[in-house]
Amino acid sequence: xxxxxxxxxxxxxxxxxxxxxxxxxxxxxxxxxxxxxxxxxxxxxxxxxxxxxxxxxxxxxxxxxxxxxxxxxxxxxxxxxxxxxxxxxxxxxxxxxxxxxxxxxxxxxxxxxxxxxxxxxxxxxxxxxxxxxxxxxxxxxxxxxxxxxxxxxxxxxxxxxxxxxxxxxxxxxxxxxxxxxxxxxxxxxxxxxxxxxxxxxxxxxxxxxxxxxxxxxxxxxxxxxxxxxxxxxxxxxxxxxxxxxxxxxxxxxxxxxxxxxxxxxxxxxxxxxxxxxxxxxxxxxxxxxxxxxxxxxxxxxxxxxxxxxxxxxxxxxxxxxxxxxxxxxxxxxxxxxxxxxxxxxxxxxxxxxxxxxxxxxxxxxxxxxxxxxxxxxxxxxxxxxxxxxxxxxxxxxxxxxxxxxxxxxxxxxxxxxxxxxxxxxxxxxx
Amino acid sequence: xxxxxxxxxxxxxxxxxxxxxxxxxxxxxxxxxxxxxxxxxxxxxxxxxxxxxxxxxxxxxxxxxxxxxxxxxxxxxxxxxxxxxxxxxxxxxxxxxxxxxxxxxxxxxxxxxxxxxxxxxxxxxxxxxxxxxxxxxxxxxxxxxxxxxxxxxxxxxxxxxxxxxxxxxxxxxxxxxxxxxxxxxxxxxxxxxxxxxxxxxxxxxxxxxxxxxxxxxxxxxxxxxxxxxxxxxxxxxxxxxxxxxxxxxxxxxxxxxxxxxxxxxxxxxxxxxxxxxxxxxxxxxxxxxxxxxxxxxxxxxxxxxxxxxxxxxxxxxxxxxxxx
Numbered sequence: 001x002x003x004x005x006x007x008x009x010x011x012x013x014x015x016x017x018x019x020x021x022x023x024x025x026x027x028x029x030x031x032x033x034x035x036x037x038x039x040x041x042x043x044x045x046x047x048x049x050x051x052x053x054x055x056x057x058x059x060x061x062x063x064x065x066x067x068x069x070x071x072x073x074x075x076x077x078x079x080x081x082x083x084x085x086x087x088x089x090x091x092x093x094x095x096x097x098x099x100x101x102x103x104x105x106x107x108x109x110x111x112x113x114x115x116x117x118x119x120x121x122x123x124x125x126x127x128x129x130x131x132x133x134x135x136x137x138x139x140x141x142x143x144x145x146x147x148x149x150x151x152x153x154x155x156x157x158x159x160x161x162x163x164x165x166x167x168x169x170x171x172x173x174x175x176x177x178x179x180x181x182x183x184x185x186x187x188x189x190x191x192x193x194x195x196x197x198x199x200x201x202x203x204x205x206x207x208x209x210x211x212x213x214x215x216x217x218x219x220x221x222x223x224x225x226x227x228x229x230x231x232x233x234x235x236x237x238x239x240x241x242x243x244x245x246x247x248x249x250x251x252x253x254x255x256x257x258x259x260x261x262x263x264x265x266x267x268x269x270x271x272x273x274x275x276x277x278x279x280x281x282x283x284x285x286x287x288x289x290x291x292x293x294x295x296x297x298x299x300x301x302x303x304x305x306x307x308x309x310x311x312x313x314x315x316x317x318x319x320x321x322x323x324x325x326x327x328x329x330x331x332x333x334x335x336x337x338x339x340x341x342x343x344x345x346x347x348x349x350x351x352x353x354x355x356x357x358x359x360x361x362x363x364x365x366x367x368x369x370x371x372x373x374x375x376x377x378x379x380x381x382x383x384x385x386x387x388x389x390x391x392x393x394x395x396x397x398x399x400x401x402x403x404x405x406x407x408x409x410x411x412x413x414x415x416x417x418x419x420x421x422x423x424x425x426x427x428x429x430x
Numbered sequence: 431x432x433x434x435x436x437x438x439x440x441x442x443x444x445x446x447x448x449x450x451x452x453x454x455x456x457x458x459x460x461x462x463x464x465x466x467x468x469x470x471x472x473x474x475x476x477x478x479x480x481x482x483x484x485x486x487x488x489x490x491x492x493x494x495x496x497x498x499x500x501x502x503x504x505x506x507x508x509x510x511x512x513x514x515x516x517x518x519x520x521x522x523x524x525x526x527x528x529x530x531x532x533x534x535x536x537x538x539x540x541x542x543x544x545x546x547x548x549x550x551x552x553x554x555x556x557x558x559x560x561x562x563x564x565x566x567x568x569x570x571x572x573x574x575x576x577x578x579x580x581x582x583x584x585x586x587x588x589x590x591x592x593x594x595x596x597x598x599x600x601x602x603x604x605x606x607x608x609x610x611x612x613x614x615x616x617x618x619x620x621x622x623x624x625x626x627x628x629x630x631x632x633x634x635x636x637x638x639x640x641x642x643x644x645x646x647x648x649x650x651x652x653x654x655x656x657x658x659x660x661x662x663x664x665x666x667x668x669x670x671x672x673x674x675x676x677x678x679x680x681x682x683x684x685x686x687x688x689x690x691x692x693x694x695x696x697x698x699x700x701x702x703x704x705x706x707x708x709x710x711x712x713x714x715x716x717x718x719x720x721x722x723x724x725x726x727x728x729x730x731x732x733x734x735x736x737x738x739x740x741x742x743x744x745x746x747x748x749x750x751x752x753x754x
Contacts, residue, residue, distance in 0.1 A: 009518055010516055010517055010518055013517045013518050013520070014517055017517065017520075017548070020547055020548065024544055028536075228533070228534075229533075232531045232532065232533055232534055232577075233527075233529045233530050233531030234530075234531050234532065234533055234541075236500070236525075236527040236529055236530070237525065237526075237527060237530060237545065237592065238545075238548065239498075239500050240498045240500060240520075240523070240525035240527070241520045241545070241548035241549055242517070242520075242548055243499065243517055244500075246517075411495075411500070421462070
């Protein structure tokens with residue numbers, strides 16, 4: 001057998017072992033109760049939120065819905081019995097003028113929750129009557145709805161009262177809507193689009209949190225897998241069949257696949273849920289979840305996981321026990337969530353130098369770039385490329401160094417290797 | 431013009447059946463500032479049990495890990511089945527390490543199936559063999575039990591089975607009897623002999639000299655990473671024979687001065703153990719006993735036990751160089 005054939009045979013053997021270890025660790029992980037629960041928690045939470053909010057409001061659409069007696073009219077029903085002329089406008093879009101008898105009939109059939117009657121004595125007497133259906137939904141929901149109705153009814157009556165004076169209609173319109181604010185650039189004075197709303201920030205923030213969380217959950221499984229084999233004294237039996245590097249590679253691939261499975265299920269849940277829950281979550285129309293964003297997010301997840309996974313497997317190998325391993329890993333964990341501490345900066349100025357620095361420091365790259373990608377309307381390609389290069393180089397170096405530490409320290413039972421031993425292991429050859 | 435011959439590593443399939451399974455040649459290994467193994471050389475042959483002896487820290491485990499390619503030597507060479515040790519030998523090698531265990535929260539059958547698959551068996555074959563062997567050692571009703579639910583004895587049986595599941599040609603066992611109850615120890619001894627008898631090469635590291643004497647065909651004694659003794663048990667015992675004679679019977683004096691050929695005498699095992707003067711053959715003592723009218727029931731030139739040899743050698747004995 002020639003040397004080249006021998007090397008090829010070894011590579012094939014090593015590849016088959018990587019696949020074997022990966023398959024075994026993947027199957028074992030996705031069958032864990034904790035994994036199943038953690039993976040389904042997000043979709044179940046979304047579904048729960050959807051049904052609870054629907055049930056609480058008694059509606060299936062915002063402000064409207066159905067009951068046993070048919071669809072409700074969610075309009076603001078107003079019966080005008082005064083001498084004023086009430087004229088609905090764009091400021092009072094929900095107002096429907098009805099006769100009192102008609103409105104009361106709608107209350108009776110459950111088609112409406114409230115009827116407002118402007119009585120004969122108005123405006124001498126400011127009293128406005130409100131008739132309510134017997135079942136007008138949950139108290140908080142009804143109070144919120146009625147507060148909105150009173151605001152709109154107030155605008156209707158104010159404009160009607162102004163119309164009785166000699167004030168020109170355009171002045172009446174300006175009195176009713178005195179401010180039409182718009183943001184402008186400080187230097188040019190040109191108008192700019194509205195900044196992201198709270199809802200449009202919270203969703204990407206949550207999305208980033210989930211990605212970062214998944215990197216750590218998955219790396220945590222890797223840490224657990226390595227420390228478990230070490231503590232159970234299985235690792236030497238395994239190492240006599242699988243060399244250290246294919247063993248580490250198999251674990252990273254298998255558990256990475258498990259993490260990716262989790263992320264894909266979460267991402268699909270988000271993709272399905274955002275349109276369904278859009279109105280309930282507030283203004284999320286500016287959230288950027290394009291295929292490019294999702295693809296880049298997956299890439300950052302994969303690279304982030306590879307870097308952290310390699311480091312965590314080295315931590316698992318060199319730590320004397322699982323408790324110490326968790327403590328060591330926590331240091332890296334803190335570094336990764338630093339960008340989330342600066343959430344306010346992301347909202348105020350996504351192009352700040354702080355964010356650029358966080359994007360280029362490999363430890364904080366994944367979380368930073370996931371936030372940047374979901375918060376900025378256009379992909380900042382320069383920053384994306386620079387951060388990907390930085391993260392890729394770091395991932396490569398971390399993987400090689402971690403693999404050497406993994407190989408050198410895995411068989412040390414109950415012994416904490418010194419820093420010099422670890423440095424020697426990193427620079428060792430062969 | 432002659433064409434120069436290029437030496438190629440032997441193909442394992444064309445090697446002679448008498449070729450050593452493992453050849454360790456001048457191997458060195460250093461950890462930090464300590465030379466753990468120093469120029470060690472030896473061979474392991476098919477169909478033998480080689481006892482690997484030495485005090486704690488002698489370098490036995492390190493040497494075994496180098497044969498298994500878990501760690502690499504700093505100098506020297508190792509060949510396994512005619513080639514450098516590597517992943518391609520995994521289906522032919524079995525290993526029972528000193529630090530051993532099972533996945534605690536995994537059914538024992540699944541663990542053994544995984545170990546068998548790592549050794550090159552198909553999952554189905556590994557599961558089938560594991561089921562059969564576990565059943566043979568009385569664990570047939572516990573196949574689906576997690577390791578944490580098994581007794582220590584059951585654990586030990588399962589670990590041993592995991593080592594031989596794939597019928598290895600080279601079996602390396604590090605302190606195999608350590609922690610075993612007597613029943614499992616006997617089972618393991620029987621299994622090691624069975625492996626040798628079917629042609630496998632077995633390397634057994636042990637501190638138990640009685641086991642080594644009973645089981646091993648040859649021994650290798652190392653200390654400080656250096657070879658002290660290497661050879662068949664019989665040859666080594668012969669080399670270390672000190673001329674002691676054990677005599678049982680009536681009329682045998684315990685006084686050394688009673689016999690001209692004796693330097694020292696002591697009561698031992700219901701008889702008398704005589705240490706002869708230098709150069710005096712045992713026949714001379716037999717003649718003196720007969721002349722003295724002693725009724726001798728047993729007269730045996732005793733060889734030192736491996737334990738005695740171990741103690742003498744590790745403490746330093748010039749005779750070690752003759753068989754080292």
